[in-house]
Amino acid sequence: MQVTRLGVAGLRRFQQIEMAPGPGLNLVTGDNGAGKTSLLEALHLMAYGRSFRGRVRDGLVSTGRDAVEIFVEWQEQTLTGTPSLRTRKAGLRHTGQTWTGRLDGENVPQLGDLCAALAVVSFEPGSHALVTGGGEPRRRFVDWGLFHVEREAEGGDFLRLWRRYARALKQRNALLKSRTGGSQLDAWDHELAEAGEPLTERRQAYLDQLQVGLGDVATELVPMLGQATLEFQPGWRRHEVSLADALLLARERDRAAGYTSVGPHRADWRIDYTATPQRETLSRGQAKLTALTCLLAQARDFASRRGEWPVIALDDLASELDRNHQRRVLERLLASGAQVFVTGTEPPAGMAGMEAPLTLFHVEQGAIRPL
Numbered sequence: 001m002q003v004t005r006l007g008v009a010g011l012r013r014f015q016q017i018e019m020a021p022g023p024g025l026n027l028v029t030g031d032n033g034a035g036k037t038s039l040l041e042a043l044h045l046m047a048y049g050r051s052f053r054g055r056v057r058d059g060l061v062s063t064g065r066d067a068v069e070i071f072v073e074w075q076e077q078t079l080t081g082t083p084s085l086r087t088r089k090a091g092l093r094h095t096g097q098t099w100t101g102r103l104d105g106e107n108v109p110q111l112g113d114l115c116a117a118l119a120v121v122s123f124e125p126g127s128h129a130l131v132t133g134g135g136e137p138r139r140r141f142v143d144w145g146l147f148h149v150e151r152e153a154e155g156g157d158f159l160r161l162w163r164r165y166a167r168a169l170k171q172r173n174a175l176l177k178s179r180t181g182g183s184q185l186d187a188w189d190h191e192l193a194e195a196g197e198p199l200t201e202r203r204q205a206y207l208d209q210l211q212v213g214l215g216d217v218a219t220e221l222v223p224m225l226g227q228a229t230l231e232f233q234p235g236w237r238r239h240e241v242s243l244a245d246a247l248l249l250a251r252e253r254d255r256a257a258g259y260t261s262v263g264p265h266r267a268d269w270r271i272d273y274t275a276t277p278q279r280e281t282l283s284r285g286q287a288k289l290t291a292l293t294c295l296l297a298q299a300r301d302f303a304s305r306r307g308e309w310p311v312i313a314l315d316d317l318a319s320e321l322d323r324n325h326q327r328r329v330l331e332r333l334l335a336s337g338a339q340v341f342v343t344g345t346e347p348p349a350g351m352a353g354m355e356a357p358l359t360l361f362h363v364e365q366g367a368i369r370p371l
Contacts, residue, residue, distance in 0.1 A: 001119060001311050002339045004087075005073035008042045010065035013366045020370075021341070024334060024357030028343045034363045036343035040122060040313040042070045043341070046092055047120035047311075048144075049111045052127075060096070067095040072118060077308045090117055112147075112159060119148050119310035121299045123292050125320060128284065130291040135268035142203050142269065145210070145298055149305045150202075158202055165195035169265055177258045185251065193244035196264045200234045200243070207232050207269055213304075214297040218273075220328055221296075222289045225282075226275030235266035288320055292329065299338070309338035318348040326350025 002023055009016040013035040030036045041051045041060070045068070051060055061068050071091045078084050091102045092114060101108040108114045130137050143162065150158040168191040175181040175188065207230050218228035236246040246262045254261050271290055276282070282290060303309040312333055317326055327350035333340050334356045342348065360371035 001074055001076045001308055003043070003072060003074045003311055005071070006039070006042065007069075007071035008039065009069040010062045011042055011060060011068045011070070012038045012062060014038060015062060015065075015366060017366075017368050019361060019368050021339065022357060022359030023339055024359070025330065025351075026339070026341045026359045026361065027347060027351075028341065028361045028363060028368070029346060030343075030363035032345060035366065035368075036363050037124070037315050039363070039368070040124070040315050040341060040343060042068075043072070043118075043120050043311065043313055044122050045094070046070050046072050046090060047115055047118045049115050052122050052124050055096070067093050069093045074118060074311075077306070088117060090114060116147060116159075119302060119306075120313055121295050121302075121310050122313040122315070123295055123317075123320070124313075124315035127291045127295065128287040130294060131271065131282065131287045135266070138269055139265075139267055141294070141298065142206055142267075145301065146202055146206050148302060148310075149206075158199070161195050161199045161202070165192065165199055165264060168192045168195060169260060169263070173259050176254050176260065179255055189244060189247045189251075192247060192260075192263060193242065196243045199264050200238065200267065203264070203267060204232050204234070210294075210297055210301050213300050214271075214293065217293045217297045217300070218290075220332070221293050221325060222273070222286065224275065225273035225286065225290075227273065228290075228293070229272050231270050231272060233268040233270070235264050235268070236262040289325065292321075296329070296332070300336075303336065303338075309333075309336055312338050312340045314340065314342045316344060317342050317350075318344045318346070321350070323349040327354070330354065330356075 003021050005018070005020055007018045008014050019039070028036050028039055037053075041053060044052050054060075069092070071089070073087065073089045075085045075087050078086050088104055090104075093100050099111060101111065101114040103114055103117055130141060146158040168188050172185065172188040172192060175185055211230050214228055214230065218225070222228075236243060241249070243263060247260070250260075250262050271294065299310050299312060314329070321329065326348045330340070330342075330350060331354070334354075361368050362371055
């Protein structure tokens with residue numbers, strides 16, 4: 001995927017700007033606080049429906065503006081018929097409470113449909129939470145991969161299963177909080193199990209596939225940690241009981257607590273290394289590199305299944321990685337043909353002497369200009 005035009009209005013410091021990124025590496029420089037990260041936030045918002053720094057209503061909308069407005073034009077490979085490039089356009093207006101979106105000239109009824117169009121993988125200062133944080137970002141990581149690789153696949157129904165499970169979970173939790181509904185709980189337990197079991201099978205299969213490429217990336221970025229393996233935790237003792245039985249066994253405990261304590265919504269995964277005995281805690285630097293390893297493995301898996309790389313956004317790369325790791329990452333990505341966005345107060349040291357397509361931008365006083 002290659003973004004050819006990005007327009008942003010009402011986002012933090014930007015009243016209205018537009019840029020025309022190039023293929024290969026796009027470097028965005030500027031002083032601290034100038035708004036470099038906001039450009040990557042705009043791409044992330046279009047691709048995920050939220051910023052990697054939080055919800056839209058948490059300070060993303062510029063003072064005095066009613067909403068954030070983003071327009072993205074990009075080229076991607078057609079997935080059916082004779083391989084060729086097609087141009088796509090998407091627009092999103094988000095107030096923090098409500099949103100409207102258009103994709104290729106048509107209104108979009110659900111935000112997920114808009115997010116399914118543009119694939120962006122982001123690495124930023126908070127990305128270490130993928131390794132050190134709670135289970136939610138790791139579930140989102142797996143579900144993002146499934147969301148995209150099944151989107152165009154024949155018979156792909158992950159999103160339908162995910163929505164079906166989320167609806168059933170909401171209904172079951174409402175009954176638990178009200179402490180009512182014996183037969184109703186039976187019905188929603190059945191619905192949760194019917195959606196949750198295949199949902200879990202897809203997550204397991206996705207992580208198994210991701211494992212194939214993870215080792216290669218880990219060997220390059222974190223060789224000192226040894227062989228990397230992913231361990232999936234489905235959210236209940238799946239090797240012992242079915243989800244239907246697990247829900248039944250937990251029912252009284254769930255009634256007392258007022259929420260559902262077992263199931264795919266509690267799923268998680270972890271990455272282990274052979275050189276870290278007894279799962280010792282990773283240092284902050286190791287956690288950053290591990291998170292980047294997972295993200296790059298996911299991007300490569302996307303490319304192997306879809307025939308093209310997602311857009312790669314690397315925020316403040318120089319402060320997150322040392323010079324050697326910067327160079328390894330950039331060389332790997334540029335050799336793949338991926339379009340890459342990098343921000344920094346100055347060009348990262350790892351870029352020195354690199355021969356690659358390079359487009360330069362500078363952000364200052366709420367404006368962006370090509371160099």
